[in-house]
Amino acid sequence: MIELNNISVSFGQHVVLDKIDVTFMPGEVIGLVAPNGTGKSTLLNVCMNYLKPQTGKVIVHGTKTYKGPKENSQIYQDISMMPDQNDLYPHLTGYDHLKMYQDMWRSKNIKIDNVITQLEMGHYVKKKVASYSLGMKQRLCFAMQMVSDTSIMLMDEVMNGLDPNNVELISRVIIEKRDLGKTVVIASHLLENLEKYSNRIFFLFNGKLELFLDKEEGYTDKATYVKLNSEEAKKVEDLFTNCYQVDLNHQEHLIRVDETAELPGVLSMLIEAGILEFSVGHLSLSDAYQLKF
Known part of the structure; x- marks a missing residue:
C-alpha cells in the first residue's frame, strides 16, 4: 500500500500536483492517464522520493515514510520503478541486467529463468543490449522490475514501443502480479488494454487526480x-x-x-x-x- 498525503509540487508558478490525497491498495492496478508533460512522471518520482514535494508526504505500508538513508533503504525493499531504456548498459547482456536487479533487491522468491520464459525473451536475453530493438529493450526493462519482486511496482509508459502481441503479453503479467497482491501503478497516455487490467483509472488534470473508473463502484460518469x-x-x-x-x-x-x-x-x-x-x-x-x- 502507498498513500500520498496532501502532495503538492510546483515548478515556478506552474502547479504540477495540487494537494493530492490518494491511497493505492495491495492487489490493485491503478491507471494514471494524461498526455506527456502533465505530471504523471512527477507523481511517480515523488512516490520514489526522487523528487521532494513542497507539501505532503508519502506513506508506505501504513507506517514508513522517507526520512533519511536508513528509513529510505528499508522503503526501497518494498517499492520499485520500472527502469527507463536510457538506464540500460549497451555492453551488458539482458541476463546481466536481470541478475543485477535481482541482487540489488535481494529478491529470492522469483527465478530469473522463469521471468525470461514468461516474457518470451530466451532468444535474445544473452545477447548484448546494444543489439536490441526498442521493443526488446522495453521487455527487458519490464523484466528487470519483475525480478525485483517488490510489493509496490511503479511503471511509466510501460507499453511504449511494444507491438500488440507484446502489449497483450505484458498485460497478462500485470494481471498476475495484481492477483498476487502487488500494488501496481501505471502512468500512461497509451490507453490500449488499460481498462482490461486496471481496478481504478484516474485522469491527472490541472494537478488533480480525477477518478474515471472504479471496477467495484463503476464509472464516475453515470450518463x-x-x-x-x-x-x-x-x-x-x-x-x-x-x-x-x-x-x-x-x-x-x-x-x-x-x-x-x-x-x-x-x-x-x-x-x-x-x-x-x-x-x-x-x-x-x-x-x-x-x-x-
Missing part, C-alpha cells in the same frame, strides 16, 4: 452516451438540443443522455430519421481522454 457517425449526426443534431453533444475528431459524434428514461426516446428519433448505425454505452476511456485533453 449513457450514444455514438454515431458525424455526417449522420448532422441530420438530427437539432432534435437533441437538450442533450450535450460533441464531435470527436470530426468523425464521430456523441450524444449524452443523463437520464436513463430519456434513452428510448433518443433512440426512437434516430431510427425514425433512418440512422441505424450507432452504439450505446458508457463513455469509453479513449473518448473521455479526447474530451478531457
Whole structure:
C-alpha cells in the first residue's frame, strides 16, 4: 500500500500536483492517464522520493515514510520503478541486467529463468543490449522490475514501443502480479488494454487526480452516451438540443443522455430519421481522454 498525503509540487508558478490525497491498495492496478508533460512522471518520482514535494508526504505500508538513508533503504525493499531504456548498459547482456536487479533487491522468491520464459525473451536475453530493438529493450526493462519482486511496482509508459502481441503479453503479467497482491501503478497516455487490467483509472488534470473508473463502484460518469457517425449526426443534431453533444475528431459524434428514461426516446428519433448505425454505452476511456485533453 502507498498513500500520498496532501502532495503538492510546483515548478515556478506552474502547479504540477495540487494537494493530492490518494491511497493505492495491495492487489490493485491503478491507471494514471494524461498526455506527456502533465505530471504523471512527477507523481511517480515523488512516490520514489526522487523528487521532494513542497507539501505532503508519502506513506508506505501504513507506517514508513522517507526520512533519511536508513528509513529510505528499508522503503526501497518494498517499492520499485520500472527502469527507463536510457538506464540500460549497451555492453551488458539482458541476463546481466536481470541478475543485477535481482541482487540489488535481494529478491529470492522469483527465478530469473522463469521471468525470461514468461516474457518470451530466451532468444535474445544473452545477447548484448546494444543489439536490441526498442521493443526488446522495453521487455527487458519490464523484466528487470519483475525480478525485483517488490510489493509496490511503479511503471511509466510501460507499453511504449511494444507491438500488440507484446502489449497483450505484458498485460497478462500485470494481471498476475495484481492477483498476487502487488500494488501496481501505471502512468500512461497509451490507453490500449488499460481498462482490461486496471481496478481504478484516474485522469491527472490541472494537478488533480480525477477518478474515471472504479471496477467495484463503476464509472464516475453515470450518463449513457450514444455514438454515431458525424455526417449522420448532422441530420438530427437539432432534435437533441437538450442533450450535450460533441464531435470527436470530426468523425464521430456523441450524444449524452443523463437520464436513463430519456434513452428510448433518443433512440426512437434516430431510427425514425433512418440512422441505424450507432452504439450505446458508457463513455469509453479513449473518448473521455479526447474530451478531457
